[in-house]
Amino acid sequence: MMKTKTAAHAVRLDAREGRLSGPTANLAPGFVQANLAILPRAIAYDFLLFCQRNPKPCPLIAVSEIGDPLLASLGADVDIRTDIPRYRVWERGELKDEPSDVAAIWRDDLVSFLIGCSFSFEEALLAARLPVRHIEEGRNVPMYRTTIETTPAGRFAGPLVVSMRPMKPADAIRAVEITSRLSAVHGAPVHVGDPAAIGISDLGKPDYGDAVTVHPGEIPVFWACGVTPQAAVARIRPDFCITHAPGHMLVTDILNASLG
Structure with a gap:
């Protein structure tokens, strides 16, 4: 400290x-x-x-x-x-x-x-010269509720919320390698690719934060998000x-x- x-x-x-x-x-x-x-x-x-x-x-x-x-x-x-x-x-x-x-x-x-x-693992992504689109565009990171359920505990349960950063496939592989070492701040992505596979119908309409540009040839990369407990509390x-x-x-x- x-x-x-x-x-x-x-x-x-x-x-x-x-x-x-x-x-x-x-x-x-x-x-x-x-x-x-x-x-x-x-x-x-x-x-x-x-x-x-x-x-x-x-x-x-x-x-x-x-x-x-x-x-x-x-x-x-x-x-x-x-x-x-x-x-x-x-x-x-x-x-x-x-x-x-x-x-x-x-x-x-x-x-x-x-x-x-x-936000903590984004520093490591930026240091590796990987794109972090919401920072490039001056926006809040886009976050989405998914159809993946969390493990209940007492009165708390609810959907997994994810944050998304679009990347080229090679960059996504590198991002997995980097963030897998940072389990204290969400670790490796929980999903890469088709948003519909985890219940997201429109990347342009996040449940929290702001939509960002997804360029041709890029794929969405989804990390577990700390807004998840807010969804559990709301329930x-x-x-x-x-x-x-x-x-x-x-x-x-x-x-x-x-x-x-």
Whole structure:
């Protein structure tokens, strides 16, 4: 863990102080980014089991103490209430708000789960000169619900959500090799090729994020996505929970290089 001020710390301060409201893709290169789910204690154990049984979409980076918004293992001053650019607040499965901080609605029974994010393995793809189309086009990564079911745990179940990056076949093979070494941030792709085989009818209409260009001769490459637990939470419609807005991650002080 780095103790001095880092580029990741600067991103968190920008989010905390309202200067950053957009997606965090390609910000603070070199540092791990994490998805967020904040749940009441009553359902937190079931969610922990869900993550353990579905490690590709839900690779746990950290779990907080009950009611504690500070996660020192991710950075000396990380405050989960303020350090993400945009949150989503849910009540009984309905999206109620997308605030820039959740300090005013924090509760003493809340448990924070930080889950590995594909933005981290994108650094390795870029270093290998592989295309990452949503970064090239200045968009959020496209994400899709699939017909692949996750392994249930307690009250949690639901479809696997995937993120997609189009590549030429040779580049896709190289991407599999690179990301297979990064299991802490989703690992190797779960599917390459025909979107219909996993229940995706139109690449131009993602369920989350933005559509990107697929050039002639390219194939879609799909990785398990950290939005998957959001879909599982939405299915059980808890009275209250908080997630990150898709693409708006916690940037930690953990180095991507430590994950391989």
